[in-house]
Amino acid sequence: xxxxxxxxRVENPASANALLACRLVAExxxxxxxxxxxxxxxxxxxxxxxxxxxxxxxxxxxxxxxxNTALENGAKGGxxxxxxLLRLAAHPSAVAATFRQLVxxxxxxxxxxxxxIERLDxxxxxxxxxxxxxxxxxxxxxxxxxxxxxxxxxxxDPYASNRDxxxxxxxxxxxxxxxxxxxxxxxxxxxPDYEGGPLSAWRGKVHVLGFPVLLPTPAPAAHSGIHCxxxxxxxxxxxxxDFALTLFTRLNQPDLTLTMAGGGWQRFASQAQTARNVLGxxxxxxxxxxxxxxxxxxxxxxxxxxxxxFYDNQMPSKLFVYFxxxxxxxxLAVSESDPTLPYLARYPLALVLHRSEGVTPxxxxxxxxxxxxxxxxxxxxxQVAALYPExxxxxxxxxxxxxx
Numbered sequence: 439x440x441x442x443x444x445x446x447r448v449e450n451p452a453s454a455n456a457l458l459a460c461r462l463v464a465e466x467x468x469x470x471x472x473x474x475x476x477x478x479x480x481x482x483x484x485x486x487x488x489x490x491x492x493x494x495x496x497x498x499x500x501x502x503x504x505x506n507t508a509l510e511n512g513a514k515g516g517x518x519x520x521x522x523l524l525r526l527a528a529h530p531s532a533v534a535a536t537f538r539q540l541v542x543x544x545x546x547x548x549x550x551x552x553x554x555i556e557r558l559d560x561x562x563x564x565x566x567x568x569x570x571x572x573x574x575x576x577x578x579x580x581x582x583x584x585x586x587x588x589x590x591x592x593x594x595d596p597y598a599s600n601r602d603x604x605x606x607x608x609x610x611x612x613x614x615x616x617x618x619x620x621x622x623x624x625x626x627x628x629x630p631d632y633e634g635g636p637l638s639a640w641r642g643k644v645h646v647l648g649f650p651v652l653l654p655t656p657a658p659a660a661h662s663g664i665h666c667x668x669x670x671x672x673x674x675x676x677x678x679x680d681f682a683l684t685l686f687t688r689l690n691q692p693d694l695t696l697t698m699a700g701g702g703w704q705r706f707a708s709q710a711q712t713a714r715n716v717l718g719x720x721x722x723x724x725x726x727x728x729x730x731x732x733x734x735x736x737x738x739x740x741x742x743x744x745x746x747x748f749y750d751n752q753m754p755s756k757l758f759v760y761f762x763x764x765x766x767x768x769x770l771a772v773s774e775s776d777p778t779l780p781y782l783a784r785y786p787l788a789l790v791l792h793r794s795e796g797v798t799p800x801x802x803x804x805x806x807x808x809x810x811x812x813x814x815x816x817x818x819x820x821q822v823a824a825l826y827p828e829x830x831x832x833x834x835x836x837x838x839x840x841x842x
Contacts, residue, residue, distance in 0.1 A: 439565040439842075440472045442558060442587075444576040448499050448547065449506065451483035452729050454755060455594045459570045461650045464489040465835035474562060476554060478547060478576065497554055499547055504532035505539070551579035559585040566590055566620075566842065581618040588620040588842070592647065593628065595752070609636040616640040621841060623647040627753040627777035645841040649755035650831035654819040655763040658738045663693040664813060666768070667739035669732040670756055672702030677745050677754075681770050681793045683709050687716040688797050689805060694720065696743075699735055701726040739765065740813060746771040746778065753777045758829045761785055764817035768805075784825050787812055 443463055445456040456477070463473045467489065474493040477485040481500025488494035508526035510516045517525075526532055539545040555567060567583070568590040569576040580589050609631075616622060616637070622644050624632070632641045666686070672679055679698060686696045696717065703710060703723065713721045724731070736742060742760040747753075750773055757778055760767045766787040769778065774794065782788045789808045795801050827833050 440474075440562060441466065442474045442476060442555070442562070442564045442567040444476045444478070444551065444555065444567065444569040444580065445485075446478045446547075446571070446576050447483075447485055448478050448480050448502055448575075449511075451480060451485070455570050456485070457729065458594065458650055458755060459592065460489050460492075461831050462835055462838065463492055465650070465831050466839075467491045469835065469839070474558065474564070476551070476558065478551065495554070495558060497550060499535075501529075501531035501535040502545070502547055504529045505535040508532055509536070545575060547575040548579045551576050552583045555579060555583045556585060559583075559587065563587075568592055570594065577615060581615050589618065591615075591619055591622045593622060593624050594649075594755070612637060613640060616643055619643065621645060623838065623841070625649065625753060627751055631751070645837075647837055647841075648826075648828040648834050649758050650829070650834040651755050651758045652762045652823060652826055652829040653759075653831070655733075656737055658740075661738065663695060664691070664740045664809060665695050665697065665738060666741040666743050667697045667699075667735050668743040668745060669699045669727070669735055670745065670754065671700045671726075672706060672745075674705050675748060676752070677747050678772075679703075679706050679745065680709055681772060681797075682743060682745060683713040684797050685770065685791070685802075685805070686721075687713050689802055690716060691806070691809075692720075694809070695722060696720065697722040697724070697735060697739075698743075699724040699727050699732060736760075736763065741765070741809065742767050744769040744778070746773060746776045748772055750775045750777055757781065758826060761822050761826060761829075762819065764819060764822055766808075766812035766815060768808075781826070785822075787815055787817060 443459055445453070445459055447453045447456055463475065467473055474495065475488050476495045476497070478497050478499060479485050480503040481498040482503060485496060505526065508529065509522050526536060535546060559567065564585070564587040566588040567580060567585060569580045570592045571577045571594070577591055583589070624644055624646060626646055629646060631637045632644050668682065670677070682698070710723060742763065742765050744754070744757055744760060744767055746769060767782070767785060769782050769788060769790045770793065771779065771790055772793045774792070779790065782790050789805070791801060791805065823830055828837070
């Protein structure tokens with residue numbers, strides 16, 4: 439088959455969703471399929487090279503990057519609105535992008551992507567075109583694109599059901615989008631919206647697809663002490679560091695280092711400073727790092743730390759990257775119905791601590807005992823792959839093709 443995959447890196451050049459798509463693309467090409475990529479980027483950080491054998495096409499959106507920077511992505515708090523507008527006025531292209539998005543309701547990313555999808559399809563005659571989202575600009579572009587092949591969505595993040603993203607029209611708009619699409623791939627935790635939930639009418643168009651992330655990882659370099667590592671972004675009311683920071687500062691174990699890499703710390707600066715006052719240089723904050731650096735930090739970790747989400751319809755793909763390493767995983771749950779809990783229950787080297795328990799002496803003793811017990815242990819990759827076969831790239835590719 440001949441595929442076109444649409445990847446959006448405008449907001450995040452190191453997009454995890456784009457990385458997962460490329461991993462699936464590599465598997466499809468290994469099976470003999472032809473793949474083209476249409477990559478949307480920010481005009482500043484070029485997308486990485488496509489997987490060997492894939493044909494890459496690009497569209498730049500520096501105007502939207504400047505718009506998002508000036509308006510701080512519309513986030514509440516932060517710089518007062520008048521100052522944001524002054525920053526915006528310094529970039530005419532960003533002003534035009536804002537006008538197209540907020541006044542004309544025709545973002546250039548959607549309009550130009552639709553035009554490019556149609557141009558490429560007319561030239562290459564794809565059997566299927568798949569938009570990887572969120573963000574959803576490319577989904578809306580594909581929705582109205584005039585093409586002959588199948589229209590597919592891979593929804594690695596929920597849309598209307600995502601409480602921190604107030605989509606215009608909500609579930610009704612999601613349904614309209616699904617009406618125009620031939621098939622949609624979702625992650626397991628989003629399924630309740632389609633089984634008894636507000637999107638049940640579209641259950642027949644939906645297929646569950648795992649994250650293609652379960653891969654073997656290299657052995658860590660030799661080091662002293664216990665290195666605990668979290669790599670990921672923080673979001674207020676979605677994924678917060680408070681429970682982790684309180685836990686490790688109360689533990690305050692002299693041979694233990696906590697590294698928390700990633701963005702989003704501006705809303706949690708006071709909590710970070712409190713932890714630094716206690717832990718000193720045993721609390722490491724590298725900030726936002728490239729994927730290669732994050733992989734290096736995780737490779738050399740003794741304990742991989744997972745922060746639970748407040749939202750039950752989201753399940754980080756990072757958890758299965760952790761499992762693939764075979765290393766001990768410490769999961770800090772903030773929701774009693776956390777969708778990752780059934781997967782963690784099957785992992786022999788996992789410890790789940792619940793925020794609702796409180797950081798009590800008993801909980802700290804349990805953590806201290808577990809750290810001593812699992813230090814240096816690692817599961818063989820074959821054992822982990824047998825536990826979670828649906829998250830290995832080869833199996834994900836098989837499930838994707840079977841659904842078509």
